[in-house]
Amino acid sequence: MPWSNQGGGPWGSGPKGPWGTGPQSTGPTPPDLEELLRRSQDKLRRVLPGGSLGGKGIAILVAIAVVLWGVSGFYRVEPDELGVVMRFGKYTRDATPGLNYHLPYPIETALTPKVTRVNRIDIGMRVVEDLRRGTTMRDVPEESLMLTGDENIVDVDFSVFWVIKPAGGASQYLFNIQNPEGTVKAVAESAMREVVGRSDVQPILTGARQTIETAVQDLMQRTLDTYGAGIQITQVQMQKVDPPSQVIDSFRDVQAARADLERAQNEAQTYANRVVPEARGRAAQITQSAEAYREQTVAEARGQAGRFSKIYEEYKKAPEITRERLYLETMERLFGGSDKIIMDPGAGAAGTAGGIVPYINLDELGRRHAQPQAPARPQTGAAR
Numbered sequence: 236m237p238w239s240n241q242g243g244g245p246w247g248s249g250p251k252g253p254w255g256t257g258p259q260s261t262g263p264t265p266p267d268l269e270e271l272l273r274r275s276q277d278k279l280r281r282v283l284p285g286g287s288l289g290g291k292g293i294a295i296l297v298a299i300a301v302v303l304w305g306v307s308g309f310y311r312v313e314p315d316e317l318g319v320v321m322r323f324g325k326y327t328r329d330a331t332p333g334l335n336y337h338l339p340y341p342i343e344t345a346l347t348p349k350v351t352r353v354n355r356i357d358i359g360m361r362v363v364e365d366l367r368r369g370t371t372m373r374d375v376p377e378e379s380l381m382l383t384g385d386e387n388i389v390d391v392d393f394s395v396f397w398v399i400k401p402a403g404g405a406s407q408y409l410f411n412i413q414n415p416e417g418t419v420k421a422v423a424e425s426a427m428r429e430v431v432g433r434s435d436v437q438p439i440l441t442g443a444r445q446t447i448e449t450a451v452q453d454l455m456q457r458t459l460d461t462y463g464a465g466i467q468i469t470q471v472q473m474q475k476v477d478p479p480s481q482v483i484d485s486f487r488d489v490q491a492a493r494a495d496l497e498r499a500q501n502e503a504q505t506y507a508n509r510v511v512p513e514a515r516g517r518a519a520q521i522t523q524s525a526e527a528y529r530e531q532t533v534a535e536a537r538g539q540a541g542r543f544s545k546i547y548e549e550y551k552k553a554p555e556i557t558r559e560r561l562y563l564e565t566m567e568r569l570f571g572g573s574d575k576i577i578m579d580p581g582a583g584a585a586g587t588a589g590g591i592v593p594y595i596n597l598d599e600l601g602r603r604h605a606q607p608q609a610p611a612r613p614q615t616g617a618a619r
Contacts, residue, residue: 359392387436407465426454
């Protein structure tokens with residue numbers, strides 16, 4: 236049996252179900268738009284004089300809208316910000332911190348980037364927040380592994396600190412580059428790879444960090460200035476410089492061997508610095524002693540020659556007397572310290588004992604009296 240269009244179904248007319256109730260609404264009832272417009276018109280009539288929107292009311296509404304539109308041009312620039320005013324999307328001027336004004340939208344708009352905030356970008360590592368472990372660092376090898384000039388691989392983690400240039404840099408920062416952080420990161424990684432590629436692995440791992448950081452900072456600044464990025468690099472700080480984890484033990488063995496080599500070289504140099512001056516001192520001493528001996532010998536020879544010349548002069552004046560004096564002086568020098576025996580040939584001919592003349596050596600007697608005499612040994616046996 237067909238249902239009637241006027242009824243609510245086979246159970247009778249009207250929107251009722253089989254139990255005599257209509258459909259229940261589960262969601263909120265949408266507002267009546269006409270009712271809202273009617274209420275707004277009633278409120279506006281009570282506010283306006285005469286209770287109707289005439290020409291005067293429209294003028295008042297237009298004036299209020301213009302005033303609100305003009306007041307919307309006021310904006311505030313914080314102390315760590317710099318205002319950049321654009322007119323129809325084109326940069327016109329900068330605004331200092333404080334309360335400023337620009338022509339209302341859409342004529343002029345203002346952007347306020349933070350120019351004094353120091354931004355940091357980590358390359359080769361990421362900070363990971365863990366509820367149980369706290370803050371940890373995660374290594375990113377695709378960013379940190381770099382090839383050196385002597386074809387070795389090093390793992391370099393570093394951080395870049397940058398700010399917006401204070402003089403004219405805000406407009407370049409906003410309009411010349413689309414992704415500032417991505418640009419700084421790409422430039423930093425490229426500059427570090429270039430500097431590391433020009434260096435050997437040994438200086439990178441030991442004492443060339445400061446040189447590398449300065450070179451990377453200069454190269455980054457030149458590149459960003461070429462882009463007109465309006466960014467100033469304040470510092471490049473290398474956090475970790477190690478060989479790859481797969482060969483770090485071998486690198487440490489090489490470092491230990493090089494340290495032993497340097498220690499041995501330093502010890503050898505110290506020994507050479509001690510021995511060579513001593514040898515030079517001894518050589519100088521021997522040379523000076525030889526010079527002194529030469530001078531002494533030459534002086535003695537000259538003195539003997541001069542003495543001989545003087546004696547010869549006296550000898551020419553009195554030959555006999557000089558010969559006798561020389562003979563006596565020579566005998567005195569020869570027999571002065573020896574025992575003497577005097578022999579008289581004439582006494583031997585007269586029948587004496589071989590011509591020997593008794594001679595009392597007074598010096599020998601004096602030495603004998605000066606020596607203590609040994610006590611007599613007692614006799615223990617009977618005299619025979």
